[in-house]
Amino acid sequence: MSESTDPDTAEGAADPAGTIAAGYAFSGPALDLGALLWDGRVRPEHRIRIPLAMLNRHGLVAGATGTGKTKTLQLIAEQLSAGGVPVFLADIKGDVSGISLPGVANAAVEGRAKDVGQVWEPAGCPTEFYALGGLGTGIPVRSTVTAFGPVLLSKVLRLNQTQEQSLGLIFHYADSKGLELIDLKDLRAVVAFLVSDQGRPELKDIGGLSTVTAGVILRALTAFEQQGAAEFFGEPEFDTGAFLRTAADGRGLVSVLELPAVQDKPQLFSTFLMWLLADLYTGLPEVGDLEKPKLVFFFDEAHLLFNGASKAFLDSVTQTVRLIRSKGVGVFFVTQTPKDVPADVLAQLGNRVQHALRAFTPDDAKALRAAVRTFPHSPYDLEELLTQLGTGEAVVTVLSEKGAPTPVAATRLCAPRSLMGPVEPAALEQAVRASPLWSRYAEPVDRESAFEKISAEQAAAEAQAEAAAAAADAEKQARAAGKAARGAPKPDPSPAERVVGSGLFRSLARSLGTQLGREISRSVFGTSRRRR
Helix, strand or coil: CCECCCHHHCCCCCCHHHHHHHCCCCCCCEEEEEEEEECCEEEEEEEEEEEHHHHHHCEEEECCCCCCHHHHHHHHHHHHHHCCCCEEEEECCCCCHHHHCECCCCHHHHHHHHHHCCCCCCCCCCEEEEEECCCCCCEEECECHHHHCHHHHHHHHCCCHHHHHHHHHHHHHHHHCCCCCCCHHHHHHHHHHHCCCCCHHHHHHHCCCCHHHHHHHHHHHHHHHHCCHHHHECECCCCHHHHHCECCCCCECEEEEECHHHCCCHHHHHHHHHHHHHHHHHHCCCCCCCCCCCEEEEECCCHHHHCCCCHHHHHHHHHHHHHHHHHCEEEEEEECCHHHCCHHHHCCCCEEEECCCCCCCHHHHHHHHHHHHCCCCCCECHHHHHHHCCCCEEEEECECCCCCECCCEEEEECCCCECCCCCCHHHHHHHHHCCCCHHHHCCCECCCCHHHHHHHHHHHHHHHHHHHHHHHHHHHHHHHHHHHHHCCCCCCCCHHHHHHHHCHHHCHHHHHHCCCCCCCCECCCCCECCCC
16 A cells, blocks of 8 residues: 655644544544554554444445455444444345354454454344345335336336336326226236227326337336246335334344345346335435434445436436435445446445455546545545455545545454354244244235226126127117017117217226225325325
């Protein structure tokens, strides 16, 4: 590691390490990240910390694969829990579940603790385990299609802008008619109805739904279901307020979403993470700045969220991240390089933990230079430093208690106190079934919704039409017999004939329009507002 010799970059050139460390000497509660690295040496007397009150100003944990991002996430999460702050994190590879158990001392842990001046004692955190739709080991997390909304659903269905707008019209129609879209078959039924002879007039005044677009949406839904996604939609819908709980001893509950079973569907689980965050945003009250956050949400593999995203989606992410701070929620994006996160979102992230970056290709070198430009001016040669950091080392800058960026500090991070590895499958299963939430969410429920209502209305309309047609045919035969017998003139059409001729039964939409229901209120993300 090397440092700049520019005298203007470091006050107190006699002890630049002390000057940097002074920027992290906070008076209030703070998380201990580790010890300062300066001039190639660890300075355990100089602690690098994050003020607890600043965790709702969001953050970024970045670095190449294998540089220690997951362990950094674990280190921050267990200290938040100890401080009474609930934590949500995603376990994509299945190796974060160990946060629930005390760690195991070994030479590596003891050596790291000695280097950074850490008093290491093993400790686990109170933990709940979840799984998307029950795929994998965890309490099932489900959303209704109505709650998920058209913007997020368009993202996972890979729809273009025109198709996304059409899907928005479909949701608007269902909302206004009180047709609840609980699972994917409900959405399929409404789409099919709106392009049928009976339903086509319903959207005529607001642009309509083309048969081609409806076909694209239906095919996308079919492919989506073939990936096993049908399991994620349904009831009972998960109440994200469960993430805000604390244990009986006052420690924050760590909610771990187990994703190994769906790790081959990255766009799906990343968008579901965004739904969880958006649902929290719509359900929480404004609280302003608190002494500590109500929840810190770690968004792992964040680049997957933004790949191929529409402008509407990116705008919604930016607005949610900007506004959720005032509701006491901090969001940390975990990814490989800062360029994975759009500039408007990156600008909202006040705390940075940057692990090593690689520069093997011209694109890598460009990304490295871009990452350096996102840091405050520093006495370090960051372009060189970021390629030389070892595993478990990072460049840190956070917001001070006054909201100003701290000096850039190369840091050797502390060792997590919890188990750095997965929990045994049998122990994980036992922990899941012991949760008080298991009985509430374990079994899916399929109640009457849009599919059943539309099917019932169609069946009733068809039955009435058949009855009217039969009555008209009987009357026609009776008139024919009477005419033959009496030579009487043909009478006017019967009421039943007039009904059939009027096309009444080709308008199922009128029948649906009479159903009682309220129009569903939607958030900036198009997610429905939960009735709490």
